[in-house]
Every structure is written in structure tokens, then in C-alpha cells.
Amino acid sequence: MKRFGWLLVLLMAASPAWANKKVTVQELKDLLVSLQQAKKSDADVAAELEQIQLTEQLTRSTMNAINGLIPGPFSTEQFFVLEAASAALAPPAADIPTAPAPDAATQKAILDKAVEYVTKSYAQLPHLTGTKNTFRFQDNMTTDQTATDTAKAAPPKVDPWYVVHFFGAVETPLDFANGGEVVTVTKEKLQDHSGQINVLSGAPVLTSVLADAQAAGPISWLRWENVNGTQAAVFSFAVDKKKTHYGIQYCCFSATPIGGAEAMSRGNYGSRGGVSVDSTTSTASISGMGAAFPNAMPRLPGTDWRNFKASVPYHGELFVDPATGVVLRLVTVAEFRPADLVQLENQRIDYSPVQVEGKTLILPFKSIVATEEVPNGYAGYGKHPVRHTLFTIDYKDYKPAK
Numbered sequence: 001m002k003r004f005g006w007l008l009v010l011l012m013a014a015s016p017a018w019a020n021k022k023v024t025v026q027e028l029k030d031l032l033v034s035l036q037q038a039k040k041s042d043a044d045v046a047a048e049l050e051q052i053q054l055t056e057q058l059t060r061s062t063m064n065a066i067n068g069l070i071p072g073p074f075s076t077e078q079f080f081v082l083e084a085a086s087a088a089l090a091p092p093a094a095d096i097p098t099a100p101a102p103d104a105a106t107q108k109a110i111l112d113k114a115v116e117y118v119t120k121s122y123a124q125l126p127h128l129t130g131t132k133n134t135f136r137f138q139d140n141m142t143t144d145q146t147a148t149d150t151a152k153a154a155p156p157k158v159d160p161w162y163v164v165h166f167f168g169a170v171e172t173p174l175d176f177a178n179g180g181e182v183v184t185v186t187k188e189k190l191q192d193h194s195g196q197i198n199v200l201s202g203a204p205v206l207t208s209v210l211a212d213a214q215a216a217g218p219i220s221w222l223r224w225e226n227v228n229g230t231q232a233a234v235f236s237f238a239v240d241k242k243k244t245h246y247g248i249q250y251c252c253f254s255a256t257p258i259g260g261a262e263a264m265s266r267g268n269y270g271s272r273g274g275v276s277v278d279s280t281t282s283t284a285s286i287s288g289m290g291a292a293f294p295n296a297m298p299r300l301p302g303t304d305w306r307n308f309k310a311s312v313p314y315h316g317e318l319f320v321d322p323a324t325g326v327v328l329r330l331v332t333v334a335e336f337r338p339a340d341l342v343q344l345e346n347q348r349i350d351y352s353p354v355q356v357e358g359k360t361l362i363l364p365f366k367s368i369v370a371t372e373e374v375p376n377g378y379a380g381y382g383k384h385p386v387r388h389t390l391f392t393i394d395y396k397d398y399k400p401a402k
Helices: 002-014 025-037 042-049 060-069 073-085 104-120 149-153 206-216 260-266
Strands: 021-023 052-054 128-138 165-177 220-227 230-239 247-254 305-311 314-320 327-334 342-356 359-373 387-400
Touching: 021 025, 025 042, 025 052, 025 060, 042 073, 052 073, 060 073, 073 128, 073 165, 073 359, 073 387, 104 206, 104 230, 104 314, 104 327, 165 387, 206 230, 206 314, 206 327, 220 314, 230 327, 247 342, 247 359, 342 387
Parallel strands: 021 052
Antiparallel strands: 128 165, 128 387, 220 230, 230 314, 247 305, 314 327, 327 342, 342 359, 359 387
């Protein structure tokens, strides 16, 4: 650990907060009202939202209720960024059911139903295929101020390298077996030189998380919460390093300086994206992010790129339908060491009834992943070494595997 001491000092000095203004959802509403009353432009509103970090979850119902306060595509983009970044948080107190917590016996009965559902129903889901739509948002991208007159209307109020923008969308086949996505890590994925940091590990699998939580214990009552019209019982858990089966893998971190310190810090990411489901809006021009790693860091064989792979402790929440034991939502928050190349991974998976050849199955239908990585390693070359990447993922078109 002593080896990393000076590197951590550099990292802390070079990495100010992603968004330096923490606000509640109500304060966000008040801000948007004041901006509308002041007749602020789309670019002005976006610049204000770029500075915000929510302390509560921005739910889709709240977004729909205040959508009229969002004036255009730039502010809409930042609205979706706020939703994704806050997905693992609790909603505002005003949105939490006021029903009293059930007694200990009732809490145990609800949790027992959840265990029975996961082990006897969810664990028996068939092998399925489907489609996975992934939308990427990230910072450390350049802003093309010549793209439109709107882009030039109001210069950003924060360093543009820290602003999270829509980066692109991609549709890929989904292979779903044993309650989770089957991920194949190929040699090509491990040698991706695009300069992007990609999550190679699959989403947490409900059966494995519950087993970890039971082994680590206790699984404790937390609160009630409304999930898609159901008053769900929320339980919290924490899994330490000795009990975890939470495996993560990220790629690819550059091992060789490319183009000097400026290129290592920033790369080249093209123009500011707009919110769109059209994969053709993805930025195509990408140059690598480079940095020299400490010699002790393992290099991928035959490449100048390295991946990050680890089993980490984590904590999270289970959202349970008290009547049936069905798990409606899973939140996991991975825990990292200060010297890890990945510093944050918060995931939320929402489950929903899906019709598959006449049968109703409870399957993942949406997930949101918030991550923070150090793409340039710990060499200290980059001015802004920390990157924030958000993924929103939709699962659809489930069908039995052939």
C-alpha cells in the first residue's frame, strides 16, 4: 500500500467532485421553476443541471410530473443523467409510504417468502435469449462549440471535461441463463483499444446475491417503498470480503502514453451528444486514453492494455412484494480500495412480469449502472484522471433459447 501513497495524493489533487452542488429533488424542482420564470435558454438550464448532484432518487414519476420545466434537448440530456446517477438512492421522504414498519414476525415472514421465491422460482427460470439495449453517458468528452448556435449560446459554468453527456447506444444479443446474463469475455474485448472503459462482468445475479446476504447476515428491515404501483418491503444487507461472490471485470486501461500528457488526460470524443435512441448518433471518432502504469501492475499478454478484475465486498437492498415474496428490485453498491482502478459501481435492476410463449415470467427489464474509473491509471499524467460512466440498459424480446 505504501507504493501507492504518492499516487493517491496526485489522484486526490487532480479529481475534484463530479458535481459540486448537492441538492434534494424538491430543490431541483424549485431551481427548474426559477429558471423557467427567468426565461433561461435550454443551454442555460443544462449548464445549471450539470453542476448538480442529487441526494435523493429522481424517480420516473417525478420526471414525468416536472418534464414541462425542461426546455430542450441539452437540458433533457442532463435530466436523464440525474435520473441514472441517482437510481440507487432512496426517494424523497415525501414519496415513501407512511405505513408503520411491520413487527419482527411479519418482517421475517416477508423475507421467508422472498427466499422461497428466489430459490424455488427465480432459480428455475429457463434458458432464454433476447435483446439488450445499452445507452452510455460519460464525462471526459470534448464539447464541440461549433456544432450549433444553441451550443454556443451559453458557455458551460463547469469544466466541460467533467460534464456527463450522452455518448451513444448499442443493441446486442442477450443470453440469459441461471437467472443472469451470460457474458463471454473474448480476446477481442480484452484488447479493446478504443479508449473506452467497458464493464465486462454481468449484472449481479439475484440468487447469488441472496445467498451471499444470507451467509453474511443479517438481512434487516429498512423501509417501505413504492415500486411500480406496489408497496414493497425493502431489506438491507452487507457482504464482506470473506463472503462475497461479487465479481467485477473492467477493460481496458491503457498501459502506454499516447500523444503526450494532454492526450492522456482528455482523448478526443467528438461533439456533445443529444438524447436519442438512434444508435447512429453514437460518437464514432475516438482516440485512446494513455498513461504509464506502475511496473507492478499486470499487463495483458501481448498488449499495451490492462483490465481490472476483482471480487469485492458490497452492500445493497432487496425490494420485496410482501404478498408474494417476488423481488421487484435489487440494488448493489460495490466497495473498492482507494488504489483500485474502479472506484464506484452502483447497480439497480428492476424486474417485471414478461410474457414468454404464453407463460408469465418475472425477469430483468431494466438496469442502471453508475461507475467511476481511473482510465489513465495512477501515473499522475492526466489532469482529470477520473471518469464517470453511466449505463441504462433495457432488456426485451425474451424467448426460449434454441
